[in-house]
Amino acid sequence: MAEDRKVKLAVQNVSKTFRVRGTMGESDSLLPVLRNLSFDVYENEIVSLIGESGCGKTTLLRIVQGLIRLDAGTIRVDGNAVGVPGRDRGFVFQQSSLLPWRTARQNVEFGLELSGVPKRERGEKSRELLKLVGLAHATEQYPHELSGGMQQRVNLARAMAIDPAILLMDEPFSALDAQTREVLQRELLRIQAEANKTILFVTHDLDEAIYLSNRVIVLGAKPGRIKKIIEIPFGRNRPELPQMRGEPEFQRIRAEMWDLIRNTPASAAVAA
């Protein structure tokens, strides 16, 4: 359907098996985590990866970032094959990984410093981004002076500062309380619309996946594989999540995803 749009991220036939070191004289065992995954993420799209805990979502995201070597397959960003970390991909970590000795602004400037962007330009860029994520008033605060939600806003701004082709977000809101999470989900949609970002978003929260995404990739476990890619039929101007939960279409998709994730018979996967 969207074949004419620009592909920002292409994941092709990616497989990964971990070698688990045997304990107490046992021999090493092989743990297949991902098997033959392929999907594309288009420009300005938010795609969520969803699946039960341990199905390999983080592993996949880290492979895309280049933090883990893949066994087979290719990853392309803007058409270029990538295998090592690069600032063409921006990673937003699950827990706050802000540098505690840097202010919010200095944290946002981290990636820019690495590329040798001059100080003045860094300052302008970081202030602009902190404004975008709603932290114009807290640029000079240290992480320990910020709430969890504010820290994740900085985390997002830091990844956006390097102007990556795609943002990779690993359950960025999962450690937040329910209210803050809903606020940030809404904020992410606003920021994505304002800044035209392409996002690959990992979550295990069904509502979050539906609410944020254009498409949701449902993963099966052991080994991780794609069960189905679901188009979310809501436009960009979405009502707030509590309101959306009431829509029959939302409930239908949610039920379908729930069935897919819960051990549905293998035949259901074939239908994908």
Add this chain to the structure above:
Amino acid sequence: MLDKTIPHAPDHVLPSADPNATAGSTVVPDTVEEIGPAPRSNATRWIRLASIFIVLIGWELAGRQVNPLFMSYPSAIATSAMRLIASGELGAALLESLKTLLVGFVVSSAFGICVGLAIGRYRTVEAATDWVINALYATPLVAIVPLVTLWFGLGFQAKLFIVFIMTLFPVLINTSAGVRNVPAQLIELGNAFAANEWQIFTKIILPSALPYMMTGLRLGIGRAIIGMVVAEFFTAITGLGALIIKYGNQYDTASMFVPIFVLMLLGIALSVTVKRMEDWIAPWKARQGD
């Protein structure tokens, strides 16, 4: 799902952070919870001053009853201090001691930090060196003083070496611990942002390990002073150590106390200086309250 109960806010805390909650009324609560350590109360300060005063008075009274050969008392020590300062003897001795102390401490700290960084970062360096470091750290270093005099003689070099070796291990061990304790997710952050090894070192490892290094320096300065006095006793007799021995031999106990007090003040002043630097260099640690 949300069956966590919200604990009741204590009465003295502002009931809500929501500005609308108090917008109607203009009541300003007289107790607002403050962030940071409790301010040191005046009472604490007065009690401390009184305690110092009482101990000094008690010492003065008791000390006067004892044979001045064995014990002295504050007023006699103060008189001796005046005399030693006026004659320039104390100043000269202090200067001599400080030279050994500061040169030895600075050289040793620089060396200890560099080696500590390498040991903390590279497994191979650690494996190659940890046994000798642990062995030497466990050895009471005073025991090797005779060996040091064999190697370096009795002069400045021998003293420097003793201060150096005393300072080295706390600095080195704390630095390498600081490097090893850099949170894995911060290293991961560097990797994810494609930082090179040098950038990871300077922008992540070094600042993260800084508080540990400062702790090492603070411990190191205490040991450096011990090393200095030991060196002044057991190699060529100089500096504050020489004053102690000289007045000890003359049975002038009051004068002997003067360099001892100077050593005490020196120890306090240097530790406080390092601690100040620590708070200045790593403010995020101080504010978290360590």
